[in-house]
Amino acid sequence: MLFGGRKEDDETVVAMLASAIRRDISFGVLPPDEKLKIEALRQAYGGSNHSMSETLRMMAAEGLVEATSQRGFRVMSATQDDLEDILLMRLQTEKLGLKRSMDRGDVAWESNVVAAFHTLSRAEVAVVSRPDDVTALEWDEACRAVSETLLSACGSRRLIQMAGKFYNQSRRFRLALLREGRIDFAARAQRLERLQAAVLSRDEFAALNLLEDDIRADLGARQTTA
Amino acid sequence: MLFGGRKEDDETVVAMLASAIRRDISFGVLPPDEKLKIEALRQAYGGSNHSMSETLRMMAAEGLVEATSQRGFRVMSATQDDLEDILLMRLQTEKLGLKRSMDRGDVAWESNVVAAFHTLSRAEVAVVSRPDDVTALEWDEACRAVSETLLSACGSRRLIQMAGKFYNQSRRFRLALLREGRIDFAARAQRLERLQAAVLSRDEFAALNLLEDDIRADLGARQTTA
């Protein structure tokens, strides 16, 4: 475990186990395709065999873990195909969600968008200067919050859920890019600023293109626009 | 339980419980928003409390059941909003999937499509003449098989999963329409025939429009095209 992030507040045991394992998968502590043996995990993370079993079953639904009947669980693979598949789904869900939010969002939504972008800009500065795991996690959370906020006015509960799920699946790849120093933060800052402006001025065409660029950059893909 | 559909073949206990409960939710035996108490379900469907708990947690991920921390589970609501949300997601996922399949599908895919449509046409005849629950279930399965086959060549594992998930969520609504005799099977037959023709002749525009019409009709929504 990277840092004993037990939020001993209100969460249930299964939820705590899930977030710990989720984090370790995101950071690659549990590498792709690794077998997840109940007993071993139980000793490493705590909890009973049942709790662990339920946790893994839950994470299988999230797409972070692969379940095979009577053969247990393993960390979801992270091949080029997976990356492209996740990229496709993120583009589809987030673009649609943003479009709908821009059609429906009110002033309160706009304020939330501004707030989320502001938080992110601070997190970007922090992660550039202090690239440890805690900062990385906070940066990633800020990114997620922006995405979530952008979609929050789309009016479709299921679309939001789906987008969140695929964002979670993409975490591993983004954090790997960060670790390898392959993120151009200057370009990012510019892109995010333009995205925020486009969203607030309700320039749908520009916003969707910028969002697409951002998601592609997030996953290390080539840009569409020059 | 409608009919003790235990497939005592290979499935695990949790899988059997899930398919039994899934079916009872689809048929409305377990109505929307009904509280699902572990102990009561355990007695009705069998299995231990853990098996039931895992089953419900799994079904929550499928979107057929709603889980609230420390407050148990209830059958997912089935409001007009839910219907429209599911409709939106089915349109998005299935249209994109079909488009991609039509770009990529080979002759083997075409053969599968023809086969699936043929099976469905037989099931349609059966469900019109003999509208009992078993026939309804077979008809529904044939519909699902067509949808799954249409998407099978789309090249995106996650897209296929999503589409299947939302199809499952829409089952309740389709079966309700069927029960209430609100399905125009003549129009359906025509639509399906035209859809198959459009798909096979790779007429993307026509195919996507027909698919949209079919999904909308499936969920009792107004048609877009006159």
Next chain:
DNA sequence: TATCGGAAAAATATCCAACTTTTTTCAAAT
């Protein structure tokens, strides 16, 4: 040497019974 088969070991899946904590219910008191 390769592989085939089957015993041994490991791991999963399941159940039972008890216990803790949280939520819900319900009736009495303000």
Next chain:
DNA sequence: ATTTGAAAAAAGTTGGATATTTTTCCGATA
């Protein structure tokens, strides 16, 4: 009518026990 708080119900958790399945490994056979 609202609040309060104790009793009841239900969810969450655990440990241990057992059955079933998968994997591993080793010797026999071709």
